[in-house]
Amino acid sequence: MDAKRIDVLSDSTGETAEKVVRAAMLQFPHSGAQLRLHTRVRTKEAARPILERAAREGALVVFTVVSPELREFIHASSYELRVEALDLIGSLIGKLSVYLDRQPINTPSAMLPLSDEYFRRIEAVEFTVKSDDGKEPRNFKKADLVLVGVSRTSKTPLSTLLAQRGLKVANLPIVLGVSPPPELEEANQERVVGLTIGLEPLVEIRKARLRQLGMSVDANYGLKDQVKAELEYAQSIFSTHPSWPVIDVTGRAIEETAVIILESLKEREEARLIAKQIV
Amino acid sequence: MDAKRIDVLSDSTGETAEKVVRAAMLQFPHSGAQLRLHTRVRTKEAARPILERAAREGALVVFTVVSPELREFIHASSYELRVEALDLIGSLIGKLSVYLDRQPINTPSAMLPLSDEYFRRIEAVEFTVKSDDGKEPRNFKKADLVLVGVSRTSKTPLSTLLAQRGLKVANLPIVLGVSPPPELEEANQERVVGLTIGLEPLVEIRKARLRQLGMSVDANYGLKDQVKAELEYAQSIFSTHPSWPVIDVTGRAIEETAVIILESLKEREEARLIAKQIV
Numbered sequence: 001m002d003a004k005r006i007d008v009l010s011d012s013t014g015e016t017a018e019k020v021v022r023a024a025m026l027q028f029p030h031s032g033a034q035l036r037l038h039t040r041v042r043t044k045e046a047a048r049p050i051l052e053r054a055a056r057e058g059a060l061v062v063f064t065v066v067s068p069e070l071r072e073f074i075h076a077s078s079y080e081l082r083v084e085a086l087d088l089i090g091s092l093i094g095k096l097s098v099y100l101d102r103q104p105i106n107t108p109s110a111m112l113p114l115s116d117e118y119f120r121r122i123e124a125v126e127f128t129v130k131s132d133d134g135k136e137p138r139n140f141k142k143a144d145l146v147l148v149g150v151s152r153t154s155k156t157p158l159s160t161l162l163a164q165r166g167l168k169v170a171n172l173p174i175v176l177g178v179s180p181p182p183e184l185e186e187a188n189q190e191r192v193v194g195l196t197i198g199l200e201p202l203v204e205i206r207k208a209r210l211r212q213l214g215m216s217v218d219a220n221y222g223l224k225d226q227v228k229a230e231l232e233y234a235q236s237i238f239s240t241h242p243s244w245p246v247i248d249v250t251g252r253a254i255e256e257t258a259v260i261i262l263e264s265l266k267e268r269e270e271a272r273l274i275a276k277q278i279v
Numbered sequence: 280m281d282a283k284r285i286d287v288l289s290d291s292t293g294e295t296a297e298k299v300v301r302a303a304m305l306q307f308p309h310s311g312a313q314l315r316l317h318t319r320v321r322t323k324e325a326a327r328p329i330l331e332r333a334a335r336e337g338a339l340v341v342f343t344v345v346s347p348e349l350r351e352f353i354h355a356s357s358y359e360l361r362v363e364a365l366d367l368i369g370s371l372i373g374k375l376s377v378y379l380d381r382q383p384i385n386t387p388s389a390m391l392p393l394s395d396e397y398f399r400r401i402e403a404v405e406f407t408v409k410s411d412d413g414k415e416p417r418n419f420k421k422a423d424l425v426l427v428g429v430s431r432t433s434k435t436p437l438s439t440l441l442a443q444r445g446l447k448v449a450n451l452p453i454v455l456g457v458s459p460p461p462e463l464e465e466a467n468q469e470r471v472v473g474l475t476i477g478l479e480p481l482v483e484i485r486k487a488r489l490r491q492l493g494m495s496v497d498a499n500y501g502l503k504d505q506v507k508a509e510l511e512y513a514q515s516i517f518s519t520h521p522s523w524p525v526i527d528v529t530g531r532a533i534e535e536t537a538v539i540i541l542e543s544l545k546e547r548e549e550a551r552l553i554a555k556q557i558v
Contacts, residue, residue: 004379013534016302023295024371026391027345027383039538060378062371066306086374092303092341095365099339100283104306110535112305122533125436132408157404160439254401255292256389259318 004033005059009050012110014039017064017088044073055081064089066106121166128163131170132156137183139170146187147171149195150230152205157254174234190268193261194238194246201250203227283312284338291389293318296343323352334360343368345385400445407442410449411435416462418449425466426450428474429509431484436533453513469547472540473517473525480529482506
C-alpha cells in the first residue's frame, strides 16, 4: 500500500495548522503518515501544484487560509482533482464573524502588524533565557514567576514554554548544602513555585545523564543516597516557605505542568482578591 | 451590549485550541472579545457548568475533546442550552480516521505516554538556552543551527522558537571589532545563518532600549554611526562566509523568520543531495 501523506497548506507560517494536525495524529499512533508543510501559500499559482501533487500521490490536504477567494479556489480545485481537503479555520472564522457581528479582515496573520502583546512575549523570552539556572538572582523580583527545584525537574523547558505565553520566568536550581541567594526572599512570594520529582525516576534520569556523559554508572555507588539527600534538602527549603505551591513533575509532560503552574498562580491571585474583599 | 466571551474547552492543556482561536481572532482586530481557557475537562460533570455559564453569559464555546462520548455530550448540552459550540478537532479526527483507515484511540493527548520526539525537543531547548549569546562556543559544532548577528536581531527568541521544534540552536552576537571565536569555523558551515536588520530600524530599537535602561538618548550623539559600523562589520564577516544565507529580520515576526530559516536549511540540504548525485 502507498505511504500516507498529509499536506498541510498555510498562508502564514503554518505553525497553528501543523500543531492541530499533529495533535489529531496523536490519536492514530504508529500510522506512519508523513506530514508535509507548505508555508506562505498566498496565491492560486502557489496552491495549485501542491493540490495536483496531492492528487497524484493520494495525499490528504489540510489547509488554513484566510482569503475567501483562495479558500474557494482550494475547495473547487480539490473537488475537480478529487483530493480530500479539510478547511481547518474557515468554519471558526465564519462562526466568529456571526458571533462578533463583524467582517473578518481576511489578511494572513504573518502579514499583520506586530501587536504589543507580540513584543511583550519577545521580551519575556529574552528575560527568561537570561534568568535561567539562577544566573540573574537580581531578576527574581522582576519575574512573573520563579521556579525552584533540584536539577532535572524540567525548570528550563518549563521556563521557556511559559515565556512563550508572555511570562517573565526566572529559575533557580537547588544544590545540596548551598543556601538559596537572599534575592529569593525579595521575590514576590506569591509568584514562587517549587518543583519536585519522585526519588526513583530522578535516580533513573541522573543515571541516563551520566551514561550520556560517558561516565560509568556503576562507579557511582552513592548516587541514590545523594539524590535522596538532595530531594530532602529541597523539601526542607519548601517547608520553610509554606506559601509556595510544590508541584510534582514526575511523569508529566512539560505542557501539562505548565498548565498546573498557571492554574496555581490564578488561584493564589483569586485567593488574594477574596482576602482583600473580606478585610 | 454585553461583552463578547469565548470559552475554549479542552481535555488536555488547551494549547492547541487556544492557538487556533487566537489565530482566528486576529481576523477581527479590536473586537474586545475575551478568551477564557478551560483545561483538562474530561468528564460531563466538569463540562456542564462551563456550558451553563456560557449559556447565561451568551458566550461562544470552542472545544477540542477526543472522547466521542464527551463530544456527544457537549453537542447535546449545547443544543439544549442554546449555546453556540464549535468542535475544533472532531471533523479532522474523523477525516484522518477514514484516510488512515484506522480507529482513533480517543485518549486525551496529555494522558498519552511521552514520545521520543518529546524528549528530543526538551533536550533541544536545554541545549539552546545553554548556548545562547555565544556562551558555549564548544557547542557550535554540535548545533543543528548557529545564528550569527549583531545585538537585537532576534537571535534569542528565534533560537528558543526553533528549539521548540526540535532543533539544537546556538547563537553568537557580533560585537564591533571582536573576532568570532575559532569554534565558529569548526561548525558545519551548512548550518550557519547570518541575521541582519536595516540601519534605521536598528537605531530606533537601540534608542528604545537606552530609554528603557533609563539612559539619555540625546547624550549618545554617535549612536547612528556606531550602529552603522557594527552592521558593516557584521557584513564583512558574512562576506567572508559566502555559504551562509543572510536573512533580513526587519519588520518580520519571529515566526516568519523561523520559517525562512527552516526553508533555507532544507534548500541547502537538497542542494547538497543533488550535488552528491551529480558526483
